[in-house]
Amino acid sequence: xxxxxxxxxxxxxxxxxxxxxxxxxxxxxxxxxxxxxxxxxxxxxxxxxxxxxxxxxxxxxxxxxxxxxxxxxxxxxxxxxxxxxxxxxxxxxxxxxxxxxxxxxxxxxxxxxxxxxxxxxxxxxxxxxxxxxxxxxxxxxxxxxxxxxxxxxxxxxxxxxxxxxxxxxxxxxxxxxxxxxxxxxxxxxxxxxxxxxxxxxxxxxxxxxxxxxxxxxxxxxxxxxxxxxxxxxxxxxxxxxxxxxxxxxxxxxxxxxxxxxxxxxxxxxxxxxxxxxxxxxxxxxxxxxxxxxxxxxxxxxxxxxxxxxxxxxxxxxxxxxxxxxxxxxxxxxxxxxxxxxxxxxxxxxxxx
Amino acid sequence: xxxxxxxxxxxxxxxxxxxxxxxxxxxxxxxxxxxxxxxxxxxxxxxxxxxxxxxxxxxxxxxxxxxxxxxxxxxxxxxxxxxxxxxxxxxxxxxxxxxxxxxxxxxxxxxxxxxxxxxxxxxxxxxxxxxxxxxxxxxxxxxxxxxxxxxxxxxxxxxxxxxxxxxxxxxxxxxxxxxxxxxxxxxxxxxxxxxxxxxxxxxxxxxxxxxxxxxxxxxxxxxxxxxxxxxxxxxxxxxxxxxxxxxxxxxxxxxxxxxxxxxxxxxxxxxxxxxxxxxxxxxxxxxxxxxxxxxxxxxxxxxxxxxxxxxxxxxxxxxxxxxxxxxxxxxxxxxxxxxxxxxxxxxxxxxx
Ligand SMILES: NC(=O)c1ccc[n+]([C@@H]2O[C@H](COP(=O)([O-])OP(=O)(O)OC[C@H]3O[C@@H](n4cnc5c(N)ncnc54)[C@H](OP(=O)(O)O)[C@@H]3O)[C@@H](O)[C@H]2O)c1
Ligand SMILES: NC(=O)c1ccc[n+]([C@@H]2O[C@H](COP(=O)([O-])OP(=O)(O)OC[C@H]3O[C@@H](n4cnc5c(N)ncnc54)[C@H](OP(=O)(O)O)[C@@H]3O)[C@@H](O)[C@H]2O)c1
Numbered sequence: 001x002x003x004x005x006x007x008x009x010x011x012x013x014x015x016x017x018x019x020x021x022x023x024x025x026x027x028x029x030x031x032x033x034x035x036x037x038x039x040x041x042x043x044x045x046x047x048x049x050x051x052x053x054x055x056x057x058x059x060x061x062x063x064x065x066x067x068x069x070x071x072x073x074x075x076x077x078x079x080x081x082x083x084x085x086x087x088x089x090x091x092x093x094x095x096x097x098x099x100x101x102x103x104x105x106x107x108x109x110x111x112x113x114x115x116x117x118x119x120x121x122x123x124x125x126x127x128x129x130x131x132x133x134x135x136x137x138x139x140x141x142x143x144x145x146x147x148x149x150x151x152x153x154x155x156x157x158x159x160x161x162x163x164x165x166x167x168x169x170x171x172x173x174x175x176x177x178x179x180x181x182x183x184x185x186x187x188x189x190x191x192x193x194x195x196x197x198x199x200x201x202x203x204x205x206x207x208x209x210x211x212x213x214x215x216x217x218x219x220x221x222x223x224x225x226x227x228x229x230x231x232x233x234x235x236x237x238x239x240x241x242x243x244x245x246x247x248x249x250x251x252x253x254x255x256x257x258x259x260x261x262x263x264x265x266x267x268x269x270x271x272x273x274x275x276x277x278x279x280x281x282x283x284x285x286x287x288x289x290x291x292x293x294x295x296x297x298x299x300x301x302x303x304x305x306x307x308x309x310x311x312x313x314x315x316x317x318x319x320x321x322x323x324x325x326x327x328x329x330x331x332x333x334x335x336x337x338x339x340x341x342x343x344x345x346x347x348x349x350x351x352x
Numbered sequence: 353x354x355x356x357x358x359x360x361x362x363x364x365x366x367x368x369x370x371x372x373x374x375x376x377x378x379x380x381x382x383x384x385x386x387x388x389x390x391x392x393x394x395x396x397x398x399x400x401x402x403x404x405x406x407x408x409x410x411x412x413x414x415x416x417x418x419x420x421x422x423x424x425x426x427x428x429x430x431x432x433x434x435x436x437x438x439x440x441x442x443x444x445x446x447x448x449x450x451x452x453x454x455x456x457x458x459x460x461x462x463x464x465x466x467x468x469x470x471x472x473x474x475x476x477x478x479x480x481x482x483x484x485x486x487x488x489x490x491x492x493x494x495x496x497x498x499x500x501x502x503x504x505x506x507x508x509x510x511x512x513x514x515x516x517x518x519x520x521x522x523x524x525x526x527x528x529x530x531x532x533x534x535x536x537x538x539x540x541x542x543x544x545x546x547x548x549x550x551x552x553x554x555x556x557x558x559x560x561x562x563x564x565x566x567x568x569x570x571x572x573x574x575x576x577x578x579x580x581x582x583x584x585x586x587x588x589x590x591x592x593x594x595x596x597x598x599x600x601x602x603x604x605x606x607x608x609x610x611x612x613x614x615x616x617x618x619x620x621x622x623x624x625x626x627x628x629x630x631x632x633x634x635x636x637x638x639x640x641x642x643x644x645x646x647x648x649x650x651x652x653x654x655x656x657x658x659x660x661x662x663x664x665x666x667x668x669x670x671x672x673x674x675x676x677x678x679x680x681x682x683x684x685x686x687x688x689x690x691x692x693x694x695x696x697x698x699x700x701x702x703x704x
Binding site: 068069070071072238242257258259260263268269270271272273274275276277278279280281282283284285286287288289290291294 | 420421422423424590594609610611612615620621622623624625626627628629630631632633634635636637638639640641642643646
């Protein structure tokens with residue numbers, strides 16, 4: 001017989017973290033009873049068991065309680081926070097969804113179970129497609145799409161371009177480097193540990209990579225790795241690395257600006273100022289920010305291309321899975337300590 | 353009988369000015385004898401009497417003796433400096449040019465007379481076209497073209513766009529504001545004195561303008577002038593103004609980066625760091641540097657359009673003319689003291 005009330009663990013925001021990495025002082029786990037009985041579910045709603053939750057840098061910017069530069073709304077105090085995720089429909093009051101459907105949502109509660117309007121579901125996933133479910137949050141999801149927009153659309157990657165990718169070992173970086181290689185670029189990455197440098201070179205096929213925590217002078221580092229200058233810089237980190245890059249750009253370089261994670265833990269007036277923006281004029285650089293949500297008209301093209309690469313083994317994927325929702329705060333913290341490898345995901349419940 | 357030797361006054365670089373506005377310690381006038389006799393002129397050279405010299409901000413960056421971000425080669429010590437100018441051919445050893453031709457060159461010596469290879473001449477000007485010669489250095493020259501590239505090509509000015517133009521009363525700014533108005537934008541300018549605020553509003557048709565020297569908090573100023581945010585920012589000044597603008601940009605704003613004159617008198621490590629570049633991501637801003645030299649394939653389109661506007665009186669032009677080459681250092685200094693109005697030009701010799 002089907003369960004009608006569950007205890008659902010969920011993460012809520014106990015306080016804003018203006019600066020620094022949010023801790024369990026700011027993010028707190030609680031357990032709430034949730035009725036899953038059909039008559040308690042409103043029309044056009046579904047009850048969902050969460051399977052996988054995507055742990056993404058932008059979540060941190062929704063916990064600062066102030067204008068941040070990414071402009072996602074701040075999470076409300078004492079409310080459950082939300083994230084991209086994959087879940088399984090348990091009960092449905094919408095004829096388009098049935099029990100057992102695997103569904104994707106950009107704003108699932110970070111919880112074990114939830115009842116949500118069916119209108120928020122992005123789509124159903126076909127489990128017979130042979131793609132592991134977490135991949136829909138990785139290469140086939142937001143990070144993979146961000147990498148594609150950055151490298152193929154805005155970066156205009158061409159054979160022989162010199163491409164530099166920061167946060168190279170993360171969800172976006174791992175895909176971006178491989179896409180740039182497939183387009184014939186020479187690709188160099190930066191990341192935060194020697195183990196991740198090895199990962200990037202050995203598993204993701206980067207031509208070379210360096211550990212920025214060991215480099216004292218980024219300018220000298222880039223001179224060494226880019227004797228012929230930089231044509232494309234996929235910007236994931238901001239601050240001093242961007243400043244160094246701007247001293248090494250070639251004429252007409254492209255800088256797709258995907259994120260600036262090194263600046264997410266400070267209020268904006270405390271962030272690192274970039275002093276050499278004048279190089280943008282002399283080198284005629286195009287620096288362009290983007291949010292994947294603005295490129296949804298290209299998502300189908302992307303999906304076809306990326307599924308092809310995955311099936312042909314042309315893109316390799318690494319996913320770091322934390323088991324159990326209790327690990328959310330720790331997994332979010334891992335994004336800021338270089339302890340994550342590849343795409344970070346939480347397995348909330350085992351898929352059957 | 354034609355003169356065969358002239359005394360030509362010329363400005364040479366006596367020393368680099370790493371910081372601050374170059375003075376006569378760095379820029380020095382001297383008089384040199386120059387032979388204009390036909391047999392002293394090499395084949396494919398012409399002797400030219402300079403008529404007008406364009407006084408431009410980038411000239412300052414060629415006098416710093418260090419990497420500057422605009423990447424024009426540094427002037428050599430003790431050599432005559434060069435500038436955009438209009439001259440009259442006095443003697444010619446190239447059959448394409450005859451005595452009396454009015455010619456344009458991007459790199460004329462800043463001198464009263466010169467002998468140059470005819471290959472450096474950009475083109476002949478038809479004095480019968482009815483356009484005053486200095487206009488070829490202003491609305492129809494580099495500043496006008498820069499304004500056109502910034503507003504029409506990269507800025508994608510559309511009816512209803514909110515456009516902000518810094519250095520609004522200068523050579524680029526006066527044209528840019530009028531072009532943006534012609535495209536149907538709401539146009540606000542910033543400039544350095546109350547008299548220039550009046551000029552911008554009364555002669556160049558800006559909807560409004562402010563004196564940045566009187567504003568203590570650019571952020572508050574922009575809130576006041578842009579209640580609906582900024583769609584296009586033609587960047588001429590850089591530093592704190594750019595930072596303030598980035599707090600007021602609308603989604604998908606364009607920032608054509610024409611120059612950053614507030615930063616030309618410092619070495620790059622001393623320049624004002626911009627701390628809120630993360631807004632480029634959240635607002636999906638496109639910030640693009642340009643040099644007019646890269647858009648020469650569009651110069652003919654521009655010329656047709658601009659000549660039309662000038663003839664129809666749709667664009668009004670203001671040119672500040674300094675009489676005599678001895679005023680070069682002072683006129684260059686005027687670009688940094690808000691004492692210039694419109695495009696600054698030196699009349700070296702009276703056209704006949
Ligand atoms: N625009 C969009 O639509 C969009 C979509 C997805 C992601 N993004 C952005 O893309 C970037 C990467 O996201 P992701 O999901 O792929 O995350 P991720 O790379 O998997 O994780 C974040 C990584 O950032 C690096 N990092 C953390 N603090 C840093 C610092 N102070 N300096 C330099 N690197 C630091 C860490 O790697 P190291 O070990 O290398 O330090 C960490 O692994 C982020 O800026 C994110 O906001 C944007
Ligand atoms: N990219 C290209 O191909 C190209 C071509 C031409 C020009 N440019 C650039 O376009 C800009 C305007 O050039 P222009 O020829 O039209 O010169 P301009 O505006 O006629 O003269 C420069 C003006 O800059 C302003 N200024 C000086 N110091 C400043 C400061 N610290 N803060 C704010 N404003 C300051 C002054 O006006 P205020 O009284 O308003 O302070 C001055 O009148 C410059 O940055 C120049 O380098 C670029």
